[in-house]
Amino acid sequence: MVDSLKSTEEKSTISIPYESPTIEQLEDILHGGQLSCNHVDEVWPNLFLGDMYMSHDRYGLWRLGVTHVLNAAHGKMCCKGSDDFYGTTVKYYGVAANDLPTFDISHFFYPSAQYIHQTLSTAGAKIFVHCAVGVSRSAALVLAYLMIFHNYTLVDAILKVKEKRWIFPNRGFLKQLIALDSTLKSKSQTEKPTQDDL
Template sequence: MSLSSLLTAKKKELKHCNTVVTNMLGEKYEILGSEMRLIDKGLPFVVDTKPDLQMAMVEPGLYFGSQDPAVNIDILQTHGIRHIISIGIKLEIVFEDIQYNFIDLMDIPEAKISEALKACLGIMRESQGQGIFIHCNAGVSRSASVVIGYLMIKKNLSYDQAYQEVKSIRECIKPNDGFVKQLKALEFSDFSSFF
């Protein structure tokens, strides 16, 4: 049997599948041949339906998570938080004795995670290890991506190693595909530009 006929036979055994694509507006499309059919209109962000008050400890004095702990003074004081880095979320509630920093970053694949990472590293360096809490909306993509990048740089880890370390402390993380691609590209970078 020739390779061509073997491939043709194996191709016939494959199960049919449909491709579903979600755009930046949360619209889901099914691709059928050369046509796209709208199948659902969702939201382009994670809907926060209940408070997520968990703060994942990356290392002593460094935590990350959702925006919910950032507006709870008892949790912040319990963890010794003196600095909050808000990624893409402007907090409406702020407390005295806490320094706030806002990093403008949308949770879309096209956004430049390296710029947010550089800004966060600068803030972390200036805070000299005083309790830091990094958050985004849900603590799933943006803040997790920054923490993964931080560990890659600090511990000289690959993306996969840093991802697994962060996943072990906050199981719900899921950096968007663009952030993953950008962070994987950092594996081959000279990190001196980040310091």
């Protein structure tokens, strides 16, 4: 009896290595739930995700209390944002990303996550993250933020954002997010305290 109890305890302490989801599994999750989105949705406290229409609506952003803008389509014809456009009341950060599966958006994961984190760590600050439609480039950066600063798995980050907004990063971005997910999880597993540390 004691031996069987001991083996049960040993089994419960064995950690199963984390496996990141496949692109197909992510797309199944992304296809589910609500399939519409507004020009802007608050997907995390004081973090708004939206499209270029909202990015051009300075009065609408002012009404939301937005103090910072992260444009994931900086320099594109439809999304020409700048400090000049928003004036002195809104801080602007531009990411010149293309919504193509071949584009490497992963270079922007950490700098964008840091910008979002610093903004949300400031009392009274609110950030609007957008691209052209607000479902691929900007969504990928918001997912990376939740993963990097809030220890969400990629699946949990997607489910969190999808509570408020339909998103669908392209396959290339999903692949890069899977790589980030895998890196973050393997890092957290190696940093877990051992019995001696407790």
